[in-house]
Amino acid sequence: MAHIKLQGRSGKGALIANPNCSTIVCLMAATPLHRHAKVVRMVVSTYQAASGAGTAVMEEPMQQTHEVFFFNASKSHFVQYALNLFSHNAAVFSNGYNEEEMKLVKETRKFWNDMDVKVTATCIRVPVMHAHAENVNLQIEKPLGEDTARRILEGAAGVVVVDDRESNHFPTPLDVSNKDDVAVGRIHQDLSQDGNLGFTKIEYHVLIKLDIFVCGDQIRKGAARKAIQIAENLS
Structure with a gap:
């Protein structure tokens, strides 16, 4: 992706896939965290603009x-x-997921080169002109605090952190329209786990769940600009 290095290049293929726009917006924020502490499960809810x-x-x-x-x-x-608002107007498969949701599942696994990562998505169309918004719940293999997650995202190329709880200022589609960077906010631990600490024990591993909210211009960042940046990486 744009600011995330092309991976798996063998030099033998003639085609390079440009991921779906909703996947790009999601993974621009999730990938820096995944590289620090492996994501084992991701739950994504998208609020997708009409321009898509x-x-x-x-x-x-x-x-x-x-x-x-x-x-x-x-x-x-x-x-x-x-x-x-309504369920994304894509074909619905026999498993109950639509095509847009399955793209998020398959493309995340392909990009992270991890066929074991669990991904589920619900994709919704909303009456917004430009830029998708996505809520992303990450289940991570090792403890990752909010402050550490915030620092990782602040240092990630192509990502702007907008996370001001005091003034209730967080990303909006309007703020990122016609911009290359994605905005991330609402960074907090998922309190639904045991003890309201965001932690749970599964198979003797301590897993933490972290919520983030991401907004990105899916046309500029998710399609046009992304294609240009792929070409630049190949030159």
Whole structure:
């Protein structure tokens, strides 16, 4: 990925895959943490912008908002986009996951070169013009405190930490629109584990769960700019 070195290059292949935009936004933040303390399970919930579906779809929220407010109805052919959210409009497989969600699963394993990492995702379309937002819950193999995680992310290329609890200032899609960097905030331990400390014992290993919230412009960072940066790495 962009600021994450190309891995697994043998020099024999003619094709290099550009990961899906929702995967890129997620892994720009998760990978620096994974390199410090191995992630064994990741739960991702995405809130994906209209621009990810193309120019025609981008016009729907604005047009439908006008229709709803002035005519109390919408002429949507699929599902009302304005003032609404819905499951990502990708094909749904027999396992219950849709295509977008399975891309996150498969591409994470491929990029991390780890077929054992557990990944589950729920991908939702929201009435936002630009930039995806994603909540990422990481289950990590060894203890990783919030302060350490924050320092790792602050030192990661292509990542900006926006995590001000006192003023309730965290990443938003609007803040990252038309920008190359992804923004990360809401960095905290998952208190759902035993003792409300974010720790649990599984197979004699102490695992910690960490929550982060990530926003990134999926067109600029997740597609166009990413393709350019792959080419630059190959030159």
